[in-house]
Amino acid sequence: MPVAKFRLCPNMHTDLTKRLYNDIVTELIEQRFYNAYLPEEDQKVFNKHYLEVDHSVATAADRKWHQQQSVRFQNKLFGDTTQFQTFYLNISPAKDLLDLADLPDQFTKLRPQSAVATLITELAPSMPQAALDSLNHVQSLMLPSEFQLCTARLVPTIGTRQRDNETKTLTLSKVVFSSARDQAILTFSWYCGPRCGFGEVLLVEQVAGRWQIKQAVQAWIS
Numbered sequence: 001m002p003v004a005k006f007r008l009c010p011n012m013h014t015d016l017t018k019r020l021y022n023d024i025v026t027e028l029i030e031q032r033f034y035n036a037y038l039p040e041e042d043q044k045v046f047n048k049h050y051l052e053v054d055h056s057v058a059t060a061a062d063r064k065w066h067q068q069q070s071v072r073f074q075n076k077l078f079g080d081t082t083q084f085q086t087f088y089l090n091i092s093p094a095k096d097l098l099d100l101a102d103l104p105d106q107f108t109k110l111r112p113q114s115a116v117a118t119l120i121t122e123l124a125p126s127m128p129q130a131a132l133d134s135l136n137h138v139q140s141l142m143l144p145s146e147f148q149l150c151t152a153r154l155v156p157t158i159g160t161r162q163r164d165n166e167t168k169t170l171t172l173s174k175v176v177f178s179s180a181r182d183q184a185i186l187t188f189s190w191y192c193g194p195r196c197g198f199g200e201v202l203l204v205e206q207v208a209g210r211w212q213i214k215q216a217v218q219a220w221i222s
Helices: 016-031 040-052 060-077 115-123 128-135
Strands: 085-090 152-156 169-172 183-193 196-207 210-221
Touching: 016 060, 016 152, 016 169, 016 183, 016 196, 016 210, 040 060, 115 128, 115 183, 115 196, 115 210, 128 183, 183 210
Parallel strands: 085 152, 085 169
Antiparallel strands: 169 183, 183 196, 196 210
16 A cells, blocks of 8 residues: 655746745644644644653654554645645844844854754855755745645735734745755744744755755754
8 A cells, every 4th residue: 555645736937046045934834833734623633642642752653653643634635725834934124033043143153073064065065155044034936825735825024014913924034955956955934932943044955846945053042
């Protein structure tokens, strides 16, 4: 019997950067944002399971069960717009502590052997400062209406963001491509409510025409 997989949402963008954003945001929403995109009844299944287990650290069996349920619920939700959760995309150029990955402004301030410094020097060895500038800059190339999502709805933040009231907010940086343009790095922040959120630096790669997260370096968590 074939192993069930996440259904792939069509990505019709021809622009390489927009294709990347579309694929990576889909992966973030469906696999890294605490199942916030699922209907409440499906989220309760996960909560009930982990309340009933008699151990504090997830086991291999827990991870297998979680993956199976995640795929099942994603497949069930796929394309059912009546069940979509609403997420917000922040494209404001203003930068504050919880926007993006809270990286320093100068490349020389990064620890030389840190994971972030290594990613930058490997992908952009001749222009590390320019790469860091891009990772600290909120992207405005792709608007919420341009995302082609099959399990969630993405809308713009409205007016001045009030973090205590507005949840499910995603902010993306500009993209830094490798010379071959088959790998890239970018940063993001995810805000899911008061004292809930995190920011990461992502290494992504193109596999069979789709962009996937290869490595994630956590920068902050709330």
